[in-house]
Structures are given as structure tokens and as C-alpha cells.
């Protein structure tokens with residue numbers, strides 16, 4: 001009897017020790033499990049991003065290098081940069097503030113992907129809204145996008161160039177434009193993705209063809225020079241919305257991205273990009 005009690009007590013204690021040890025390990029095990037699951041989500045998100053999103057948002061998410069899915073040809077990126085401090089840095093990022101978003105960053109990105117952006121070429125992705133992707137796939141892509149938030153990306157303070165009202169005032173700081181550089185920027189900023197090239201009117205898919213800008217720009221708004229009109233059209237697409245787009249009436253508000261003031265003004269030197277693009281368009285005064 002005595003022996004049985006002793007054996008019983010010892011095995012009970014052993015069990016408790018083993019269980020206790022497992023319980024202590026449990027949070028670490030769970031954390032490992034969560035990390036592994038997040039890793040798989042990021043991986044699956046990366047594959048989806050490459051097949052569904054890179055054609056508009058760029059292979060590295062910075063909207064500078066996009067390829068046509070069917071032909072493999074390089075095209076202008078129509079989407080905004082996602083691997084981008086203004087979207088990803090801070091609990092409430094600059095883009096969330098600009099769009100008056102009040103929830104979390106993950107919810108902002110997931111909701112944008114799910115429902116798309118009405119009136120722009122950003123498609124609706126969630127099946128519940130008629131798009132092609134399941135909720136878990138959208139969660140994976142969201143995680144993949146959030147994964148671009150790094151210390152390196154977010155260590156620089158955001159800079160916002162104080163854009164002057166007129167192109168003449170900007171030219172006082174940036175007096176000359178480089179048209180050849182402007183031609184490259186016209187693709188890397190995605191202008192050509194919507195406006196086509198300057199040679200062929202049929203190349204413009206979403207926004208008005210710009211080959212004839214030197215003759216049309218000055219006639220768009222009474223009292224506004226062509227140069228000033230183009231300057232404002234790039235920075236503030238909604239100041240004047242063109243009536244006719246290539247395949248239909250242009251939507252109002254404009255479907256042209258309205259964040260070029262941030263993208264072309266995120267450093268002291270960056271506005272040179274705008275001047276070079278205007279030189280390429282033949283629109284510097």
C-alpha cells in the first residue's frame with residue numbers, strides 16, 4: 001500500500017513537471033507557430049502580388065517598373081507606390097491622413113484592396129464585391145504589403161515640398177528642364193501607362209493623349225497659360241477635369257492620381273522631375 005502511494009505520488013509529480021514545462025514552452029511555441037504562419041502568408045501574398053498587382057504597382061512595389069502580363073513588354077505603371085513611406089510609415093501614415101482614414105493601417109490597406117478605388121483603375125478584388133480574390137488571399141497580400149515597412153524605409157522624416165502657386169516661381173528655383181530625362185520619368189511615374197506616348201494618339205488608354213498638348217493646353221481654361229495649366233493638371237488633377245477621355249467621358253473627380261505633389265516633392269531636389277517632364281511635353285514657358 002505504502003509503495004503504491006509513493007509510486008502514485010511520484011508519477012503525479014512527474015506528470016505535473018512535464019505538463020508545467022510544456023505550459024512554460026507554450027507561448028514560445030505559439031509564437032513560433034504564428035511567425036511560421038505569417039511567413040507563409042507573406043509568401044503566398046508575394047505570389048499573388050506578382051501575378052495580380054505588379055503590372056500596375058511595379059515589381060518592387062514602388063510603381064516604377066511594370067510589365068504587360070500578356071506581352072512581357074515594359075509599360076508605364078498606372079498604380080501608386082505601395083513600398084512607400086507615405087503609405088506605410090507611422091501608425092497613421094500620410095496617405096491615411098490624406099484620405100481621412102480613421103481605422104488601422106492594415107484595415108486601410110485591406111479595405112482598399114477589397115473594394116478598389118471607385119472612379120480609378122484600381123480594381124475591386126474581393127469576391128464579396130464581385131472581384132476575383134478570396135478574403136484569405138487578400139489578407140495574405142495585405143500582410144505582404146505591410147511587410148515592406150522597414151526601419152530603413154521609415155527612418156527618414158517625411159519631406160513635403162512647398163509647391164509655389166505658379167510654374168514661373170518654381171522655375172526660379174529649377175531654371176532648366178531635361179527633356180530626355182523627362183521622357184524616362186514619364187514612364188516611371190506611370191504617365192505613359194494612362195496617357196500613352198507622344199507619337200501615336202491611339203496609344204492613350206485612360207487619359208487624354210498628350211502629343212498635341214502644346215496646341216490644346218493653352219485653350220483649356222480661359223486666362224491660364226498652357227504651361228500653368230499643365231503644371232496644375234499634374235499637381236492637382238481636380239482643378240480642371242478634361243471632358244473627353246480616350247474611350248469615354250473622363251470621370252469627375254478625375255481618375256488621375258492626386259498624389260504627385262507628394263511623390264514629386266518628397267525631397268528638396270525632387271521638383272526637378274516635374275520640370276523635366278514638362279520639358280519632355282514641350283510645355284515649359
Ligand code: HEC
Pocket residue numbers: 049052053054055056057078079080081082087095109112113117120121122123125141145255256257258
Ligand atoms: C489596373 C491597375 C491596377 C491593378 C492591377 C492594381 N492596382 Fe492598386 N491601384 C491602382 C491605382 C490607379 C491606384 C490609385 C487610385 C487612386 O488614385 O486613389 C491604386 C491604389 C492602390 C492602393 C492604395 C494606395 C494609396 O496610397 O492610396 C493599394 C493599397 C493598392 N492599390 C493595392 C493593390 C493590390 C494589392 C493589387 C493586387 C491585388 C492592386 N492594387 C492591383 C491600380 C491598380
Ligand code: HEC
Pocket residue numbers: 077078079121186189190191192193194195206207208209216217220229230233234237238240241242245250251254255256257260277
Ligand atoms: C491612372 C491614370 C493616369 C496617370 C498615371 C496619369 N494621368 Fe494624367 N490624366 C488622367 C486622366 C483620366 C486625365 C483626364 C481627367 C483630368 O483632367 O484630370 C488626365 C489629365 C492630365 C492632364 C490634362 C490633359 C489635357 O488634355 O488637358 C495632364 C497635363 C496630365 N494628365 C499629365 C499627367 C502626367 C505628367 C502624369 C505623370 C506624372 C500623369 N498625367 C499621370 C489619367 C492619368
